[in-house]
Amino acid sequence: MSQSDEVSKGRRSFLLQAAATGAGAAAAAATAAAAQAPTPPQGAASPGASPSASPSVSEVRSEGRPGSDYMVDVLKSLGFEYICANPGSSFRGLHESIINYGGNSRPELITCMHEESSVAMAHGYFKAEGTPLPVMAHGTVGIQHASMAVYNAWCDRVPVYLILGNTLDATMRQPGVEWVHSVQDAAALVRDFTKWDDSPVSLQHFGESAVRAYKMAMTPPSGPVVIVADTELQEQPIHSDRTLVIPKLTPPSPPQAESGAVTELARLLVEAEQPLFIADRLARTPAGLERLVELAELLQAGVVSTIPNLMPPVGAGRMNFPTRHPLNQTYRSNAAIAAADVIVGLEISNFFGATNIFIDQVERTTRPAIRPDAKLITLNSTDLIQKANYQDFQRYAAVNMALTGDGEATLPSLIEAVRRLLTDQRKSTFERRGKALAEASAAARERFRGDAALAWDASPITTARLAAEIWEQIRKEDWSLVSGGLSGWPVRLWDFTKHYQHLGVSGGSGIGYGAPAAIGAALANRKHGRLSVNIQNDGDLMYAPGVLWTAAHHRIPVLTIMNNNRAYHEEMMHVQRMSNRRNRGVDRAHIGNEIDNPGIDYAKLAQSMGWYAEGPISNPRDIGPALKRAIAVVKRGEPAMVDVMVQPR
């Protein structure tokens, strides 16, 4: 073994070790610690630490190896498990280093068939795992394909980590394709909806910016970041006269709301007669859900979370609160919002939409959905991240108090402040209130069960029946609904208790998110042994169905149930609305909206890419047995699909 081989091997195993204890673990530790102690532990295991080196840097020797090897070392130090890409020549050097120098392990390359799929997979993966998954793409055509998915991640506050290949030095570009695949400023295309980007001009610059990008992406409010990997940096040898270091990553502690405002909010909550929380992207981690349950129970206050019947869905961002908790008022959200005297919006952008009723008739009007004396309060980190061009910040909500800080990180101090103000008298009032809320939510739940029992035997199958049939098959498993709302029936009929059981919506409502996000989340769920369940809209799948092949190729187990309603029904409703408004009748609203004639055979599509697949099923009695067979396949570690013909809604 040559000396340089030894150096390389020794360093590689060190880095692998560092990765195992590095960013991923440290991020989790920081999240847990953040609740109690804002200061990160000094000298804790860090990606750059080694027994002999200084705690902040590690040495990387540089004898004739390509720059992309160093880039791989940097990526390893950040603890990435996988990296998604559709192959591209502008990152060929990095690609080669990942599979050969890096041993195709941490990160392991996942082959994607569209950059939009790569990014959406990273999006879904993060929401299941809590750590980012990097994506490589061309700085031109690749990011152009990916951009809609980046926008979804931006709106959904998800840290997608993009590495774009580009050749800045014009004299180094091969004439022809390399010129059309080169750009002055690769990140410009997505700068309006990313948190940070850089185009490093040296390897050391790459190392520092790559670590900074990770930190920026993960600091709440999270968001996508871009690092450009210049081809010259990737492919030229590392100059032997230089010593490269991998900077230490210190996971940041999230910002908490100012303590005086927290105390004032606690006072309002304790004095309120009908306090209500509306939670959207609150629970970044499992701790967020636990803290919200603790706070709600302490106050015996109602919680509205995941309201799928508002357009756009409000509060459907994360799994914030158990669906069957007696204080969950989601199924009677209109009544709960109308009755509340203090309403606290937790990490919600669309607070205006949640507290007002907007009417889309000829004259568009708005009226309040709340009591005139209701006090409105927001606890949001969103104000720390807004940009001007894209309007995902929603309509301005005039509130009585606006606390700026990360919702999840602020909950522990809010809980403490509430505890300090509790009196026995208030506690007995709270108890009565809790009982009334429990009765109201139980009654609402019974109403929904009654509605689900309607048209039980209809064909096409009702969305409620399909949700009930799936629930029957999965309820004894460790399941995770990785994507799919199915008209809001799962959150009404299933018992969601865990953070990973509901991963929320796309963010930007950019169609094409569902299938790849589900498969990305399933990739994260795989090592936890969870049964990933994806309720797949037909129109969404057809944006980039190649992701089915990715799932089969990488043996990503996921149960996909096609919500096959053969049209873009949302859009059909809009055209109906226009037709009626203009008094022309709605008979032709299907034109341009149906996905039929011919109908698409999704089972065949999936089979052609190596999936086990059944369907289309139109008799509701056939769903249960088909799901059983498909789940057996998924438990063997493979993807499986059941195509079901369902009602439009």
Add this chain to the structure above:
Amino acid sequence: MNRISSIALASLLVVSLGAGAQTPGPAATAGSAARGKTTFFRVGCHQCHGGEAQGSPYSTAPKLGPAALPFAAFTLFTRKPRLQMPPYSPEILSDAELADIYAYVTSRAAPVALDKLPN
């Protein structure tokens, strides 16, 4: 005048496999449930309310049957909806057609017993 293509209509038609589905509901109007079903699909009520008028939490369109509003209220609502529903004027949906729709929605199957649903 039926302008929808028969293929499109066939693909949207709902056939009820339940034994009780054909039980006629209260005959509040002289409408025909069979004609009403065709109209219900042609004018797109099913898009929001579901093919069996079962309602959907997603579009916030409530169930329309088998227990329905009185016919007068049903008509009034369809002509002048309260919130998000698009209004249907007599020009695009005649009173007779609305009566047929009413006959259709009120003749839908009763809900199954709740113990059929997994808990």
